[in-house]
Amino acid sequence: MNQEKEQEKRQMMGKQSICFAVAPFLLSAGSIAGKKESEGPLGKLFDVTGQDDLFGAKTWEEAESNMQKEACVLAMGKAKVEPQDVRFLYGGDLLRQGIATSIGVEALQIPMFGLFGACSTSGEALALAAMSVAADYADLSLAVTSSHFGSAEKEFRFPLGYANQRPPSAQWTVTASGAFLVGTKKSHVRITGVTIGKIVDYGLKDSQNMGACMAPAARDTIIQNLSDFKRKPDYYDRIVTGDLGYVGRDILIDLLNERGYDIASRHMDCGMTIFDQKSQDTHAGGSGCGCAAVTLAAYILPKIQKGEWKRVLFVPTGALMSTVSFNEGASVPGIAHAIVLEHV
Amino acid sequence: MNQEKEQEKRQMMGKQSICFAVAPFLLSAGSIAGKKESEGPLGKLFDVTGQDDLFGAKTWEEAESNMQKEACVLAMGKAKVEPQDVRFLYGGDLLRQGIATSIGVEALQIPMFGLFGACSTSGEALALAAMSVAADYADLSLAVTSSHFGSAEKEFRFPLGYANQRPPSAQWTVTASGAFLVGTKKSHVRITGVTIGKIVDYGLKDSQNMGACMAPAARDTIIQNLSDFKRKPDYYDRIVTGDLGYVGRDILIDLLNERGYDIASRHMDCGMTIFDQKSQDTHAGGSGCGCAAVTLAAYILPKIQKGEWKRVLFVPTGALMSTVSFNEGASVPGIAHAIVLEHV
Numbered sequence: 149m150n151q152e153k154e155q156e157k158r159q160m161m162g163k164q165s166i167c168f169a170v171a172p173f174l175l176s177a178g179s180i181a182g183k184k185e186s187e188g189p190l191g192k193l194f195d196v197t198g199q200d201d202l203f204g205a206k207t208w209e210e211a212e213s214n215m216q217k218e219a220c221v222l223a224m225g226k227a228k229v230e231p232q233d234v235r236f237l238y239g240g241d242l243l244r245q246g247i248a249t250s251i252g253v254e255a256l257q258i259p260m261f262g263l264f265g266a267c268s269t270s271g272e273a274l275a276l277a278a279m280s281v282a283a284d285y286a287d288l289s290l291a292v293t294s295s296h297f298g299s300a301e302k303e304f305r306f307p308l309g310y311a312n313q314r315p316p317s318a319q320w321t322v323t324a325s326g327a328f329l330v331g332t333k334k335s336h337v338r339i340t341g342v343t344i345g346k347i348v349d350y351g352l353k354d355s356q357n358m359g360a361c362m363a364p365a366a367r368d369t370i371i372q373n374l375s376d377f378k379r380k381p382d383y384y385d386r387i388v389t390g391d392l393g394y395v396g397r398d399i400l401i402d403l404l405n406e407r408g409y410d411i412a413s414r415h416m417d418c419g420m421t422i423f424d425q426k427s428q429d430t431h432a433g434g435s436g437c438g439c440a441a442v443t444l445a446a447y448i449l450p451k452i453q454k455g456e457w458k459r460v461l462f463v464p465t466g467a468l469m470s471t472v473s474f475n476e477g478a479s480v481p482g483i484a485h486a487i488v489l490e491h492v
Numbered sequence: 493m494n495q496e497k498e499q500e501k502r503q504m505m506g507k508q509s510i511c512f513a514v515a516p517f518l519l520s521a522g523s524i525a526g527k528k529e530s531e532g533p534l535g536k537l538f539d540v541t542g543q544d545d546l547f548g549a550k551t552w553e554e555a556e557s558n559m560q561k562e563a564c565v566l567a568m569g570k571a572k573v574e575p576q577d578v579r580f581l582y583g584g585d586l587l588r589q590g591i592a593t594s595i596g597v598e599a600l601q602i603p604m605f606g607l608f609g610a611c612s613t614s615g616e617a618l619a620l621a622a623m624s625v626a627a628d629y630a631d632l633s634l635a636v637t638s639s640h641f642g643s644a645e646k647e648f649r650f651p652l653g654y655a656n657q658r659p660p661s662a663q664w665t666v667t668a669s670g671a672f673l674v675g676t677k678k679s680h681v682r683i684t685g686v687t688i689g690k691i692v693d694y695g696l697k698d699s700q701n702m703g704a705c706m707a708p709a710a711r712d713t714i715i716q717n718l719s720d721f722k723r724k725p726d727y728y729d730r731i732v733t734g735d736l737g738y739v740g741r742d743i744l745i746d747l748l749n750e751r752g753y754d755i756a757s758r759h760m761d762c763g764m765t766i767f768d769q770k771s772q773d774t775h776a777g778g779s780g781c782g783c784a785a786v787t788l789a790a791y792i793l794p795k796i797q798k799g800e801w802k803r804v805l806f807v808p809t810g811a812l813m814s815t816v817s818f819n820e821g822a823s824v825p826g827i828a829h830a831i832v833l834e835h836v
Binding site for chain 2: 158159160164166207209210235236240242243244245246247250251253254257258259260261262263264265266272275276279280282283284285286287302303344345346347349468469470471472473476478481483
């Protein structure tokens with residue numbers, strides 16, 4: 149009997165996954181996006197869009213902070229929850245020292261964990277938020293991430309005024325923030341499990357081809373999820389990567405085929421979904437911490453809520469680099485975390 | 493009966509704390525430090541010290557990565573554990589995009605969560621590692637953080653060759669990395685609870701006086717811990733802050749006195765302990781993600797293990813800033829997380 153209880157309690161699944169004994173619910177989501185995003189295929193689905201990408205601020209960094217705060221307020225508002233009801237906030241962004249998050253969420257006064265997983269951070273934040281609720285550490289937790297084209301170009305590339313040329317493999321950093329409220333109250337979406345990724349380094353050094361840097365990590369985490377949970381790809385209605393873009397997606401499909409997995413028919417990439425590649429001149433697609441977050445909030449979650457998709461594996465991918473590591477000739481390793489979302 | 497069970501399961505304590513139903517154990521710690529640290533009061537206590545601060549690398553960033561890997565290997569070695577036995581790693585550093593951690597821990601191939609909480613990161617990492625073990629998400633988790641004087645000066649201040657003047661309130665970034673293995677196996681140190689901090693912004697803008705920026709956050713978290721657990725300061729043999737230094741410590745003691753708490757006799761600050769202020773010319777004391785980590789690993793933990801100190805509140809403090817936020821005139825908010833360590 150005691151052994152049975154022990155077994156029942158055990159939530160470790162395979163090598164890298166957690167299968168929640170009592171799965172938490174994804175209660176609500178908030179999405180806010182910029183002008184270019186508002187003109188894209190998902191433009192009408194975002195809760196709020198801005199027309200000057202500044203959101204009432206004077207700098208892009210402050211604009212990103214404002215977006216994070218607003219996304220959190222939107223998510224809490226939809227669930228009729230006040231900041232003081234939320235026990236923990238898990239948040240991050242792409243800027244050095246995660247400053248968009250620190251300055252953005254300060255006003256909410258929620259005990260917080262700062263995160264960095266590059267563009268995989270939305271998965272990292274959702275995983276930790278779900279873990280804290282499922283473990284009875286919190287009734288309500290918030291997960292929030294953001295990115296901003298202006299602040300990211302300044303952080304990683306050149307001042308915008310230089311009008312530098314973008315190679316075809318380059319991606320367009322999405323100006324957006326998505327927030328998710330996870331809790332014990334019932335909703336139509338449950339987070340039933342997570343798979344935490346390892347850092348995967350294929351030795352690639354081209355920071356203008358992040359899709360290629362991240363694809364091996366996406367492969368690793370997707371296979372690990374299927375193996376840990378003893379599932380086949382067709383268990384999921386969609387396997388959604390964060391921002392591999394057109395270049396990274398092709399590599400992922402090939403890498404998975406090499407190992408005997410065919411996910412092509414059920415794969416979707418948020419970086420390919422959020423922009424219209426041809427008319428919006430975004431080269432290999434969208435990217436950034438905000439890309440997967442708002443695509444999940446505005447496009448994927450409603451489909452799961454309605455039951456149109458019953459089971460989705462959400463796999464945000466990150467390229468772990470800084471301008472210093474790049475200038476010092478280091479490679480760009482990738483990481484990806486997987487979140488299992490199920491309709492109930 | 494069911495209600496009783498529910499109560500028993502409930503681990504949320506007060507507003508911001510967790511009281512673990514089954515407290516995880518701190519199994520082992522690894523510490524590695526640089527030359528200046530080896531010459532300080534704790535010099536002989538570190539597991540490994542280097543004499544050129546490069547640890548076999550060509551750059552300070554790579555040196556910091558090597559320190560993180562080595563600290564993890566030391567902690568695992570002491571507990572006779574292999575990397576594949578460790579389920580999750582929680583790690584971070586002070587560099588932009590946490591690159592010291594990403595490149596440092598890649599070789600260990602442990603599923604990982606990247607964190608950023610400035611110098612509070614060792615508390616954030618220990619809290620999450622303990623939370624994952626206590627929730628039965630992991631049998632073993634690693635928490636690792638680092639800082640490096642050279643990489644931090646380059647990241648936040650001036651190239652070392654400029655020989656810029658340091659004001660008396662400035663602190664000296666510690667070159668060190670500390671790693672902690674948390675698990676279910678028994679040891680003499682248990683993590684019985686944690687208090688997760690909020691961001692506290694007093695509007696200070698002087699990044700050369702981080703002690704003052706962080707002291708209000710330390711006050712907030714210490715009072716919250718005492719209030720959540722219904723304890724008085726004398727419950728703890730020591731209340732240890734991370735790196736407030738001489739300036740920040742005085743402010744903390746004053747701020748706590750204002751609220752009716754007197755912790756002066758049992759307070760200790762890692763930034764004041766790790767260097768000899770007079771002979772080592774470190775101005776207001778040590779700082780950095782590695783400061784609190786190695787002081788805990790090399791000096792505090794052995795005292796708890798032996799039972800010399802029975803209960804310690806470990807409160808690493810962080811100043812949330814980047815050069816961009818500083819240049820844009822933003823204030824420097826603080827954050828602090830508290831870990832309750834008890835001798836068993």
